Every structure is written in C-alpha cells, then in structure tokens.
Amino acid sequence: MNSMRRSIGRVIRAVGIRRRHSHGHAFIDEAETLALSDGWKDPRLPNRQRRVYDRALDNMRSGNSPRSFQVAAASTRLSGISEPSILEIGSGSGYYSEVFSHMVSAQVSYVGLDYSLAMVSLAKEKYGPSSRFCVGDATRLPFRSGSFDVAFSGGVLLHVRDFRRAIAETRRVARYWAVFHVIPCVVSSNTSFVKKTAYGVEVIEVIFNQGELCSAFEECGLRVRERYVLEAYPVGLIQENAYLLTFACEVVPLAPSATVYRPAKGP
Numbered sequence: 001m002n003s004m005r006r007s008i009g010r011v012i013r014a015v016g017i018r019r020r021h022s023h024g025h026a027f028i029d030e031a032e033t034l035a036l037s038d039g040w041k042d043p044r045l046p047n048r049q050r051r052v053y054d055r056a057l058d059n060m061r062s063g064n065s066p067r068s069f070q071v072a073a074a075s076t077r078l079s080g081i082s083e084p085s086i087l088e089i090g091s092g093s094g095y096y097s098e099v100f101s102h103m104v105s106a107q108v109s110y111v112g113l114d115y116s117l118a119m120v121s122l123a124k125e126k127y128g129p130s131s132r133f134c135v136g137d138a139t140r141l142p143f144r145s146g147s148f149d150v151a152f153s154g155g156v157l158l159h160v161r162d163f164r165r166a167i168a169e170t171r172r173v174a175r176y177w178a179v180f181h182v183i184p185c186v187v188s189s190n191t192s193f194v195k196k197t198a199y200g201v202e203v204i205e206v207i208f209n210q211g212e213l214c215s216a217f218e219e220c221g222l223r224v225r226e227r228y229v230l231e232a233y234p235v236g237l238i239q240e241n242a243y244l245l246t247f248a249c250e251v252v253p254l255a256p257s258a259t260v261y262r263p264a265k266g267p
C-alpha cells in the first residue's frame with residue numbers, strides 16, 4: 001500500500017506541478033501580447049515559483065529528479081562538452097544552476113540571465129555574492145557572440161512575444177550548442193499567442209507549431225539534434241493535443257542570406 005502511494009506521488013510530482021501552477025489559457029490579440037509581455041516581472045512571482053522548485057530540488061538530491069531536470073541535463077550533455085560554460089536565459093531564481101552542477105558536472109561554469117530584477121535578486125540571495133546572475137532581455141543579450149559553449153533557453157521562449165529574435169540571440173551567444181527547454185508545441189494548428197495564469201499572475205504564452213519552430217531554428221543557424229517529450233500539456237482552446245518539448249540544437253554556419261534578422265510583424 002505504501003509503495004503504491006509512493007508511486008502515485010511520483011507520478012503526480014512528475015506531471016502535476018505545472019498544471020497546478022499554470023492554467024486558464026485564453027487567446028489574446030496583439031495589444032494584449034504587448035500589455036502582458038512584462039508579466040513575469042511581477043515581484044510576487046519569485047517566491048511563489050521558488051517554493052515549488054525547492055521541493056523539486058529536494059527530490060533531485062534524494063535521487064528522484066523531475067523529468068524536466070533529467071532532460072535539461074541530458075540535452076546539455078549531448079553537446080559532448082564535459083565541463084561546459086552555460087548561459088541560462090530566463091534563469092528565474094537560479095535553481096537550474098544546481099541542476100547543472102548536480103547532474104552535468106560540478107565544474108560547469110554557469111551564468112543566469114533574467115529580465116526580472118526580483119528574480120535576479122532572489123537568485124543572488126540564494127547563491128551568494130560570487131554567483132553570476134544578471135538582469136537582461138532574451139531578445140537583446142548583453143554578451144559577445146560565441147561567449148558560451150551552451151546557451152540554455154530555460155522555459156522562456158514561450159513567454160517572449162518576439163520569439164524569433166530570442167532564437168537568433170540564443171544562437172548568437174552559443175559557441176557550439178543551444179537548448180530550448182519546455183516549449184509547448186502542436187503539430188497541425190498554427191502558432192498562437194495566448195495568456196495564462198502562472199503562480200497567480202497573467203503572462204503571455206506562445207503555443208508553437210512544431211514545424212514552424214524548427215524552420216525558425218534552421219533559419220537562425222541551429223540544427224535540431226534531439227527532441228525530448230516532457231509531458232502532455234492540455235490547452236483547452238486548441239483542437240489537438242499539445243506537448244511540452246525540449247530541443248537540443250547544434251550551432252551550424254548561417255546561410256549568408258540569413259545573417260540579417262528581420263523582426264516579425266506581429267502574432
């Protein structure tokens with residue numbers, strides 16, 4: 001009986017956390033995508049999200065890592081670099097720094113970037129003055145080209161209105177490898193912009209058409225080498241099943257015609 005309860009608990013931990021803290025999808029128009037783009041800067045979010053991920057970190061330390069942590073580590077290890085320098089874009093309060101040092105290598109050189117001052121402040125509070133976290137935007141990364149072995153876009157691309165620019169920027173700062181983690185994807189429907197409630201705050205979310213997303217990677221000089229399915233992601237509005245995916249991409253030379261980034265006209 002106890003072992004059955006433990007197994008049920010494991011399944012709930014694996015798939016349930018995201019659903020309990022993320023719900024209420026609704027389509028939005030362009031004006032609303034603009035209005036909600038700064039949603040994650042809300043100062044109430046860092047502690048609310050951190051409480052959830054502190055439990056996930058405890059599980060990791062006791063040998064029961066959530067699938068999202070396992071996939072983050074596997075997709076990074078696939079680069080073949082044993083002690084990579086990693087930039088996490090959308091690093092929140094920095095818990096993936098622990099995931100990488102626990103599951104990839106203690107020698108990983110990690111930098112976290114987030115557009116929310118409140119997230120970065122909490123990360124610095126948690127990991128101390130020598131930790132490397134900075135405030136910055138995924139669409140204008142404050143680093144030279146090729147600064148990091150691995151650019152790890154950590155559950156952020158789905159919250160960026162100009163996601164094509166964010167992909168181009170991720171590719172620009174990556175020397176060898178880029179990972180796009182936790183991306184909601186569908187196969188038949190078009191890419192759509194929706195809003196949802198995350199930890200009690202309204203934020204923008206992009207549900208990607210997988211083919212369009214992979215073309216955007218390719219146009220930016222990124223070749224998808226592995227695709228991981230994290231979990232089913234029910235979005236009531238869309239007539240097909242969505243899944244959360246992670247894409248591990250190799251940095252490849254850009255075609256000369258693709259070097260100039262042209263911003264999308266809107267959703």
Ligand SMILES: C[S@@+](CC[C@H](N)C(=O)[O-])C[C@H]1O[C@@H](n2cnc3c(N)ncnc32)[C@H](O)[C@@H]1O
Pocket residue numbers: 040041089090091092093096113114115116119136137138139154155156159160181182
């Ligand atoms: C869903 S959380 C992901 C946190 C963590 N990386 C993970 O995978 O669990 C998204 C994070 O991206 C940040 N974010 C949203 N839009 C951003 C942008 N344009 N530039 C940088 N960070 C952004 C938010 O502040 C938030 O910390």
